[in-house]
Amino acid sequence: MSELPKILHVEDDPDIREIALMALEVVGGLDVDQCASGADALERAPGIAPGLLLLDVMMPGMSGDETLTALRKMPQFADTPAIFMTAKAQLSEVDRLKQLGALDVITKPFDPMTLADQILKIWQSR
Amino acid sequence: MVSGTGKVAGEESARRDPRDEGGKGGGSLLGWLAAARGYAFALVPLAALLVVAGTYLDTVRTRAYMAEIRADLADRMDAQRARIEGRVTGLSLMLRGLEAAIESDPELSQARYAALARNMIRDNPEILNIAAAPGLVVKYVYPTKPNAAVLGFNYRTDPAQLRSVAAARKTGQTIMAGPLRLLQGGREGYIIRMPVFLHTDSGARGQFWGVLSLVIDAQTFYLRAGLVGREQSITYAMRGPGGTGAKGPVFWGDPRIFDDHPMLQEITLPYGSWQLGATPAGGWPTSAPDAFWVRLAMLVAGLFVLGSAWLVLYLMRRHRSAREQLLRAIGAIDDGFALFDADDRLVMCNDRYRSLYTVSSDLIRPGVGFEELVREGVRRGQYPAAVGREEEWIAERMAAHRRADTMVEQQIEDGRWLRISERRMSDGSTVGFRVDVTEMKLAKDAAEEANRAKADFLSVLSHELRTPLTVILGFARFLSDRKSSAVLRKMDAADGPDSGATTDVFDSYIEEVGARAGKIETAGNHLLMLINDLLDFSKIEAGKLQMSREMLPLSELVVDVLDQFGTQAEEKGLVLTSLVGDEQIYADPIRLRQVLLNLVGNAIKFTDEGSITISARQQGDRIAVSVEDTGCGIPAEMTERVFREFQQVDNSSTRRAGGTGLGLAIVRRIVELHGGEVTLQSLPGKGSTFSFTIPVRSQAGASRSVA
Numbered sequence: 036m037s038e039l040p041k042i043l044h045v046e047d048d049p050d051i052r053e054i055a056l057m058a059l060e061v062v063g064g065l066d067v068d069q070c071a072s073g074a075d076a077l078e079r080a081p082g083i084a085p086g087l088l089l090l091d092v093m094m095p096g097m098s099g100d101e102t103l104t105a106l107r108k109m110p111q112f113a114d115t116p117a118i119f120m121t122a123k124a125q126l127s128e129v130d131r132l133k134q135l136g137a138l139d140v141i142t143k144p145f146d147p148m149t150l151a152d153q154i155l156k157i158w159q160s161r
Numbered sequence: 162m163v164s165g166t167g168k169v170a171g172e173e174s175a176r177r178d179p180r181d182e183g184g185k186g187g188g189s190l191l192g193w194l195a196a197a198r199g200y201a202f203a204l205v206p207l208a209a210l211l212v213v214a215g216t217y218l219d220t221v222r223t224r225a226y227m228a229e230i231r232a233d234l235a236d237r238m239d240a241q242r243a244r245i246e247g248r249v250t251g252l253s254l255m256l257r258g259l260e261a262a263i264e265s266d267p268e269l270s271q272a273r274y275a276a277l278a279r280n281m282i283r284d285n286p287e288i289l290n291i292a293a294a295p296g297l298v299v300k301y302v303y304p305t306k307p308n309a310a311v312l313g314f315n316y317r318t319d320p321a322q323l324r325s326v327a328a329a330r331k332t333g334q335t336i337m338a339g340p341l342r343l344l345q346g347g348r349e350g351y352i353i354r355m356p357v358f359l360h361t362d363s364g365a366r367g368q369f370w371g372v373l374s375l376v377i378d379a380q381t382f383y384l385r386a387g388l389v390g391r392e393q394s395i396t397y398a399m400r401g402p403g404g405t406g407a408k409g410p411v412f413w414g415d416p417r418i419f420d421d422h423p424m425l426q427e428i429t430l431p432y433g434s435w436q437l438g439a440t441p442a443g444g445w446p447t448s449a450p451d452a453f454w455v456r457l458a459m460l461v462a463g464l465f466v467l468g469s470a471w472l473v474l475y476l477m478r479r480h481r482s483a484r485e486q487l488l489r490a491i492g493a494i495d496d497g498f499a500l501f502d503a504d505d506r507l508v509m510c511n512d513r514y515r516s517l518y519t520v521s522s523d524l525i526r527p528g529v530g531f532e533e534l535v536r537e538g539v540r541r542g543q544y545p546a547a548v549g550r551e552e553e554w555i556a557e558r559m560a561a562h563r564r565a566d567t568m569v570e571q572q573i574e575d576g577r578w579l580r581i582s583e584r585r586m587s588d589g590s591t592v593g594f595r596v597d598v599t600e601m602k603l604a605k606d607a608a609e610e611a612n613r614a615k616a617d618f619l620s621v622l623s624h625e626l627r628t629p630l631t632v633i634l635g636f637a638r639f640l641s642d643r644k645s646s647a648v649l650r651k652m653d654a655a656d657g658p659d660s661g662a663t664t665d666v667f668d669s670y671i672e673e674v675g676a677r678a679g680k681i682e683t684a685g686n687h688l689l690m691l692i693n694d695l696l697d698f699s700k701i702e703a704g705k706l707q708m709s710r711e712m713l714p715l716s717e718l719v720v721d722v723l724d725q726f727g728t729q730a731e732e733k734g735l736v737l738t739s740l741v742g743d744e745q746i747y748a749d750p751i752r753l754r755q756v757l758l759n760l761v762g763n764a765i766k767f768t769d770e771g772s773i774t775i776s777a778r779q780q781g782d783r784i785a786v787s788v789e790d791t792g793c794g795i796p797a798e799m800t801e802r803v804f805r806e807f808q809q810v811d812n813s814s815t816r817r818a819g820g821t822g823l824g825l826a827i828v829r830r831i832v833e834l835h836g837g838e839v840t841l842q843s844l845p846g847k848g849s850t851f852s853f854t855i856p857v858r859s860q861a862g863a864s865r866s867v868a
Contacts, residue, residue, distance in 0.1 A: 048628060054635030093624065122627035125620065125700070127707060144631035144689060147638050 039158055040086020041066045045076045045102060046120070047094040054147050055089075063151020073097025077105055080112065087158065088117035092132065100135050107136070118157055120145070200474045207470055211463040219448075219456060226449035230441060234424055237395055238439045242426045245386045245437070249353075252288070253335050253431050255281045256355040256373050263293065263357055267370060271301060278303030287381035289343070289350060293357075295371035297326060311344070316372070325403075326372050329356040333366065335431035338403055340379050340412055349379040353431075383413070396442050398423070404433020414438075421445065497579070497595030503588060505531045505562075517595050518543065520574055531591075532559060543574050565591050570598065578602040616703035623696045627689070634685045640678030643671065694823040697755070701830045708749040708834060712858065715786070716741045718750070719775050722757040726765055735765060736772035744777045746784050747858040752831045759824045760788040760851050768792030771848070783837065783854040794845035804829045804839065828853070 042059065044067055046052045052069050059065045068083045070076040074097055088106065090099035097105070099119055106112040119132045122143040129140045139157045141150070262277055263269055278291040282303070290308045293301040297316040302308045316326045329336045339351035353375040361367040384390045388397060398414025401407060406427065411419060422445065423438035449455070488509075491498050497514035501507055507529050515522045520543040524534055535558050539547045547554035561569050565585040572578050577599040584592050643649050649671065652664075700706045716739065723737045730737050746753065757775075764773045771791025778785055795803060804825050829839045832853045843849035 048632070050632040051628070051635070054632065054639070057639060058635075122624040122631065123620065125696075125705075127705075143627050144634045144685075147635045148642065 039065055039155060041068065041083065042087045042089055042154075043068050043070065043076065043080060043083055043085035044089040045070045045073060045094070045099065046091040047071055048091075051091075051143075055150070058145075058147035058150040059154075062148060063154075065151055065154075073099070073102035073105070076102055080106060081109065084111070086115065087154075088112070088115055089154070090117060090119050092119055092121040092123065092128075100132065103135060103137070116158070116161060118154060199478070200471055203474060204467060204471060208463075208467055211466060215456075215459045215463060218459065219452070222455065223448050223452065227445075230446065231424060234395060234439060234441060238397075238424055238426055238437065241387060241395075241397065241439075242428050242437050245388070245428050245435075246430075248287075248382065248386045249337060249428075249430055252285065252353055252375055252377065253337075253355070255285070256291075256335065256353060256375055259291070259293070259373055260355060260357050263370060263373075264360060267295070267359060269293075269301070274301040275303050275305070285385075287377050287385050289348075289376040289378050292374045292376070293371060294326075294374065297323075297371060300371075325352075325354060329354045329372060329432075330369060332356075332432065333358065336404070337430050337432070339377075340402060343376060351377040351379060351382060353377065388413070394442050395439050398438045399428070399435045400438070401433070401435045404430045404435065406434045407436045409436075496597070497593075499593045499595075501531050501591045501593070503590055505591070507531070507534075508590065514595060517577075517579060517597065518573065531562060535559065535562075545572050545574060562591070570602065612703040613705075616699045616705055619696055619699040623692050626692050630685055630689055630692075634682060634689070637678040637681040637685060641675040641682065643675065694827060697827050698823045698830075701827065701834075706752075706831075706834065708752060710747055710749050710835070712745050712747055713750055713753065715744045715746045715777055715784070718754060719757065719777075722754060722761055723775070725758070726761055729765055730773070733765065733768070734770060735768055737761075738772060738774045740774060740776040741786075742777070744779070744784055746777075746786075746855055748835055748855055752834075753855075756828050756831050756853065757786075757788075759828045760853075763824060763851075764788055764790035764792065764849070768848070779857075780854060783856050785852055785854045787850050787852040789848065789850040791848040794847055794849050795841065795843040796845050797843075800841045800843060803841065 042065055044052070044055055044059070046055060046069065049071070052071070056067060056069060059067045068079075068085065070079055073094060088103065090102055092099035094102075099121075103117055106115070117137045119137045119140045120143060121128065121132070121140060132140050138161055141153060141157075145153070259277055259281070262273070266273070274293065278301075281291060282288045290311075291303050292299050292308070292311055294314075294316060299311050299314040299316075302311050305312075316323050325336055325338045333356055335353060335355040337351055337353045340349050341352070342348075343350040355373045355375075357370040357373055359367045359370050380389075396415065396418055398411055398416065398418040400411040400419065401409035402412040403409070407425070410416075418438045418440050421440050423440050426437045426439075428435040428437050491509070492511050494511060495513065497511065497517045499507060499510035499514050507525065507527050509527065510525060515525050518525065518534075518538065520541045521534060521538045524537055532555075535555055538544060539551050539555055542548070544554065561567055561581075562583060565583040568580060568582045570578055570580050577597055580594075580596045580598045582594045582596075586592060643653075697706070719739045719741045723739055726737060761773065761775070768790045769792070773791075774787075774789045776787050776789070825839075828851075832839050832855070836856045837854040839851065839853040841849060841851055
């Protein structure tokens, strides 16, 4: 699993944050930092310096795609790979998010036992 | 609009005579007669004209015939007159010969006289005798025997005879007296008297010698003159005895002839004349002998002309009646109707058409060009869609009009929607309908909007449901997996799994928790499946399901789906088999997979023992895929119901197997969106076979998406 860089996970729901953290850190053994909002992420991202962004889409205040657009304006994140997580499962939504420059979209609910594998596969097929 | 009250522009809707039902009368005689009565205004003058013309022709013809008859009569009468004159002249000339003999020998011997007279009589049987009376006393007579009594007769003793003798002497002319009753035998006859003068040497008339008399038998004379004795087509009569001409009485023939418009000719005598009158035998004809047939022919011709005229009128009226009926029908149509000719000029339209286009109704009149109507309508703001892109809109409208094979919807200035259908006819003209579809359109828009709103709502709802499900499923997964708990991992690391009694109790508790978490997970997954079905179904309903078709190897997809159900089938002891070969199928991979998952999932759900088999085969221009099970089967009366949304075979099966009742409805919709269909064959207790067909890739459609 070490081939994956440090991941910044942005998610407003604390329970889902916990599940994701367990899935990625405990089950997957990955290096993960988490933020509770887009604003939080913009503030802390430079300090965390992640190599992969994992963004929830529907968040209060700043949505996942707005957050990505804002991060892309920072030179160090202009090309950082991003994966969205969303409960909106429509194909049209998936297409829209991919057009924003995301590697892929993972639909919720996800299986915490295989989430890390899923991300690795997406990373490898990048 | 009330039926029948509509009027059609561009046509004078002629008032129809209510009595005239000729058009409707059709073949019945009464109908025809009624129709003929309706045409009296035209047929009576025509009949009168024909009668006048016929009468005129007949008169002209009769006159010509009469003229012909008269001319013919005149010719033959001329011949007759000539014959009579010839006889008289011939007889007179014979007397001249005798006169010459007497002049040369005034003291003629009896023998010489007899010789001369015999010659004369021999050739002229009408002559009874020839007498010569020098000094008015009869000295010679031939033939002598029956006339001997005449010898010595002195004319001076008979005043009646003396008068004519005196007249002859006085005028020096030969006189033909008679007809008169002759002394000899009481017969009727004529006497030609010639005065004889002895000439002087110088040739001048000299001393009166006497009189020569030629006594003629009238009947023989008439016979010799051709007046009697032969078939006569002409009846003659003569008047003017003694040469008195027209003034004299009728002396021969039927006196009535002179009262019957006879043709008249003068018969010139040596002195004076007779008048010959003639009419055709049997009187003048009133008409030509063939007049009956000619008149009959004219009558037939006249009737033919009248009949033809009637037929023409009848057909014209029928034509007009049919045309009016058509116009009334067009006027009564509740939709706008307009007809444009091959030059795109308005031929006719109904009131409804005009009332739909109130803004430009003043322009809508026969002869106006279609483009002019459109342009002026645009200028007056009749078409909201044209505002701001007038020329472009006009060009599009004209193009659609010229194609004249499409249906377009058009909004007009008062907000109403019109559906326009235009069709080109074989003569190049264009017929157009305008149907007010405002209500339909509003209802459709509202329904579409409601569907969209429902889909949006379900989409949001599904998102809102998925978020807590993520938490439920996530934690349940960890609860049932001992290794994923940091606490348990530490405890296991410190003590080992089997380190004491307290720990055993704890372990069994953890196991119980794990088992219950597993149930939470199963229920959560089921709930997620229901949410997915609902969302799919609402998307299909709202027409939002997107499909992206491509050529797929069917076999791979089937094997993948069967693998997914492997564990489940093994648990129930079912055999899963794929008989699919190398068929390629043109479909959306995600949706086709969904169809197979649904069908195989159902089959496993309702089959307790036996097998489930998937097979495929080419069927014409389609691929047919079948999922066959050995399950409980579906009663025949249920086979259609299972494809309807929210329908299941029965409540007990719903309880046993769960489900929304949307699975097969979604399968059917997806297959239909691919252009195929789903069928079910089932025997209760034996099993069911669900089959669906998907058309092979057509040349036209590369992909089909429903927006």
